Amino acid sequence: MPRFTRDRTTWLAYAQLGLWGFFLYGFGPVVPLLRDEQGTSAAVAGLHSTGIAVGSLLGGALFAPLARRVGRGAAIWTGLAGVAAGVTAFGVARPLPATIAAVVVIATFGMIVISGVAVVLTARHGPAAPAALTEANAACAGLGILAPVVIGASVDAGWGWRPVMAVEVGLIALVALAFGVRPRQTAPAAAAPGGPVAVPAAPAVPAVTPGNGMDLGRNRPLRGPESSKISSAGGQLPAAYWIAWTLMAVTGSIEVCLSLWTADVLRDHSGLDAGAASAAVAAIVGGMFVGRLVGGRFALRYRPVPLLLGALGVSLAGFTIFWTAPVGWLAVVGLVVLGLGNALHYPLAISIALAVAGPAADKAAGWASYSMGVGFGIAPVALGWLADGVGPYLAFLLLPGFIAAAAVLATRLGRALHAGTPADDPQPTPVGAG
Structure with missing residues (x-):
């Protein structure tokens, strides 16, 4: 089992993702309330999710060049500053376009x-990255429960x-004060928490690279040239x-x-x-929080695809x-169970x-x-369109x-990973993560 040590950089990354989770899991309950306020249909209200999709595309295109220019740590703090500005605008805006x-x-x-x-977590923890990412998303859901x-x-x-938008801005300011945002340029392996990290042409991500890859079909490192069957040069x-x-x-x-x-x-x-229904959405997030806390340990012991x-x-x-x-009350129980399952979808995927991306980790994260x-831009609008015709209850059969x-x-994906690994490769000692 890979060794997993949580250092200050790890805890900072967890807190930073949690700040995003507070907005994200509060955004869903806000949309029906905003729809009532603006007097729009479900499909039109779903355009707010299309706004998230458009922003996701823009952010994905901006991340890699921004990280190369200022470092990954500074890029994250830039992102949080932009979230604070956007949340402020969202809280005071009234018209639909705004x-x-x-x-x-x-x-x-x-x-x-x-x-x-x-x-950052993938580079920091290598073979233990699935556990680190699962815990980071647990922090995301944990703070998201509050929203x-x-x-x-x-x-x-x-x-x-x-x-709640003012609460989001306050939490961002609190984390910035607690961890500090002073940049310190250091090597990737000894990155200063919150400071920029120089991004080399081939980032030192312990993923699937020759001689230092992860056999994700067996949850162990790959050795030798066979690892190149998964990652591309x-x-x-x-x-x-x-x-x-x-x-x-x-x-x-x-x-x-x-x-x-x-x-x-x-x-x-x-x-x-309306108030109780909005608060009950926390049942999903609560299930995700518990699922990710427990799932982090499972991710160290079991193969990602069967776990998924x-x-x-x-x-x-x-x-x-x-x-x-x-x-x-029984519907809320179902939401908790749903959250337990959903907890591992994104962290494992x-x-x-990122593991199979090898030296293209920054590019892979952007893509x-x-x-x-795609998910945020199409699915909610389709479900909203169906909900306008048959009601949200029947429309939920899309899920x-x-x-x-x-x-x-x-x-x-499991077959693709298995095809890229040697069947007779002996079981090596797992590589520990710093």
Whole structure:
């Protein structure tokens, strides 16, 4: 089992991703409230998710050149500063075009944060990166639990949803003060927490590179030239990466549809009022938090693809409970189970994608944001369009289709990873992570 040590850089990365999670998991419950405020249809309100998709594309394109110019650490802090500015604009804007534009800004800088954290943790922890990324996303969900609860309390108090945006800005300022943002240029292996890290032409990411790769089919390092069967030379992204990329788009569709429209289903089908329905979305995030805490240990012991397939099965079970529940409390139980399954979708997929990318890790992290853009841009609008016609409850039947598609892609990914590793390679001692 790879050795996994959490240093100050690791904890900082967790906190930075958590700040993004607070906005992301608060954004979903806000959309139905914003729809009521602006008097739009579900499909039109879903354009806010399209704004996240557009921002994701922009942020993905900006991350690699920004990281090369100022370093990964400084790029992450730049992203958080941009999120704070965008959240402020979102909190004071009223017209539909203005709120969509603010969401584009937030997502652009948020994607820089996500990409930076993923690459930093992968470079820092090597074979233990799946565990580190799972825990980072646990922190994301952990802080995200607070957002729906704060929104629900604020709505019940008659203040509306906008005060939660001020809470987001305050949390960003608090983390900046706690960790400091003073840049210190150091080598990647000894990166200063929060400071810029020089990004060499071939980043020293302990992923799938000749002599220092990870056999993701067996959760152990690869040796020798066989590892090049998975990763591509010259910074090119291999076929396994693009399967993982598509998988992230599909699982991202599951998560964003749940985030945006669960509150509507709880209001229309389970009889909860607006405040209670918004707060109940925290059940999904709570399940994800627990799932990622536990999943981090599983990721050190079990192969990523079978673990991912198991997680998809749990998600399907949770959706079945939620969708068939005749009462509100049972629907919330289903959401918790759904969250437990969803917890491992993104962390496992992105860890595989970055591992197989080898020396093209920064490029791979940037392209990964495009998969999120696809998921956030298409699925919620499609579900909103269906919801306008048949209601959100029946429209939610799109989700089992997404889960089935993700299972097919995960199976293909497992075959691609297995085909790229030697069957008779002896079991070496795992490489420890710093």
